[in-house]
Amino acid sequence: MNGDLPDGVLPDDPDLTAAEYVAGLLTAAEAREVEARAIGDPTLARGILDWQRRLSGLARLARPEPPPDSVWQRLAAVIDPQPATSTPAAQPTRRRLSRYRRRVGTRTPDRRMMLAHLFAGGMIGAAVAFAIVLPKMAISLPAVASLNPVGTPVPAFLVMVTKDGFATIIANAADVQPGNSLELWGLPQGATTPIRLALLPTEGRLRIPAIVPIGTELLVSQEPKGGSPTGQPTGPVVYRGRMVKG
Amino acid sequence: MQHDEAAMLLRRCARGDRTAFRQLYDAEADALHGVARRITGNRALAADALHDAMLQAWRNAAQFNPERGSGWTWLVSLVRYRAIDLASRAGRETLTSDPPDMPDTQPDPYEALAQTREERRLRHCLETLESRPRRLVTLAFLEGLTHAQVAARTGEPLGTVKSLIRRTLLRLRGCMDGSG
Numbered sequence: 001m002n003g004d005l006p007d008g009v010l011p012d013d014p015d016l017t018a019a020e021y022v023a024g025l026l027t028a029a030e031a032r033e034v035e036a037r038a039i040g041d042p043t044l045a046r047g048i049l050d051w052q053r054r055l056s057g058l059a060r061l062a063r064p065e066p067p068p069d070s071v072w073q074r075l076a077a078v079i080d081p082q083p084a085t086s087t088p089a090a091q092p093t094r095r096r097l098s099r100y101r102r103r104v105g106t107r108t109p110d111r112r113m114m115l116a117h118l119f120a121g122g123m124i125g126a127a128v129a130f131a132i133v134l135p136k137m138a139i140s141l142p143a144v145a146s147l148n149p150v151g152t153p154v155p156a157f158l159v160m161v162t163k164d165g166f167a168t169i170i171a172n173a174a175d176v177q178p179g180n181s182l183e184l185w186g187l188p189q190g191a192t193t194p195i196r197l198a199l200l201p202t203e204g205r206l207r208i209p210a211i212v213p214i215g216t217e218l219l220v221s222q223e224p225k226g227g228s229p230t231g232q233p234t235g236p237v238v239y240r241g242r243m244v245k246g
Numbered sequence: 247m248q249h250d251e252a253a254m255l256l257r258r259c260a261r262g263d264r265t266a267f268r269q270l271y272d273a274e275a276d277a278l279h280g281v282a283r284r285i286t287g288n289r290a291l292a293a294d295a296l297h298d299a300m301l302q303a304w305r306n307a308a309q310f311n312p313e314r315g316s317g318w319t320w321l322v323s324l325v326r327y328r329a330i331d332l333a334s335r336a337g338r339e340t341l342t343s344d345p346p347d348m349p350d351t352q353p354d355p356y357e358a359l360a361q362t363r364e365e366r367r368l369r370h371c372l373e374t375l376e377s378r379p380r381r382l383v384t385l386a387f388l389e390g391l392t393h394a395q396v397a398a399r400t401g402e403p404l405g406t407v408k409s410l411i412r413r414t415l416l417r418l419r420g421c422m423d424g425s426g
Binding site for chain 1: 260261262264267271275276277279280281283284285289292293296297298300301302304305308314315316318319320322323326328330331334356358359361362364365368369383384386387388389390391392393394396411412415416418419422
């Protein structure tokens, strides 16, 4: 990378990699490489955080501009979804579920609360921004899961995770007690703290940024309206499923 | 340490406080959208970047650690990451439209850097730099341009641009960390 620089101008300072990553100077491929290294390199990860702290003020130089109202409307629909009043997409949804049931098969729910690994919060770059310690793992995508009511084989949710870092969730006639909400959770393999992914509608489609690897088990709990007040599941698990190769 | 409103709201978001999330959005959406708009040069992509970043902020608010940076730093990191990613996929060379020297065309382009001690320090350090390197680093950050894109924009050789930006970043680090 330094081949075209004048001799002796710059040391091979690894902190410059963090600086260039944060400044946005790296190509997409270089940036992905830095993110992958940062997961196993605390010095690099710390360097990225330090440069974010140093340079983030530059973002104040961008002229503020009100976003379209649709941005908040989409956010509100995800964090506090309203039950659908009509179901024009119900038939296509059922067709998709049937197709995926054939591909994925239905699973007999495991009696134990076994949860698998998952990257919550979406993109690895964002994970670097959070500076959480992530296990090294190979992520194979796309992946899909059908989430069934506990004790039955009929899916109510289909989750599809694609390589662009998004999960699409299709709900098909899910049940929730009046005055409650359904909330989707997962746990990294071996962890004990579930991670909140989204509040779910009972019908329709939802798209969220998330990388959920194959093998992950997903749970849907019934929570007070608006979601768990504690950030952790408080109600019974009513649907569950596991990500498999898509 | 100065009061960090965004950090306080993020802590409430971590407890599932949707009112705090709305307040955070109302307080920061315009600025963050402006950041995304500058990087993507595209209205729809900027809106998507803001949406995705705010959703991540809501879902991962518990992972925000104020000891590692301000709420603004965290939010900017999320939205810039997403905006650069979206712009890269869309081919951002064809998207950017603002003039590259925008920050230096105003009477005091760095007046906005006043909200925190860190920002005032950044402003001081930027003002110690010569105009050209300062402009290159600012341009690269604001538009999320790669070395090659900065070189193409300025018409200078890639090696020259890369060398100048790197030296400038090191000078900034020295100044901001108190040794320059």
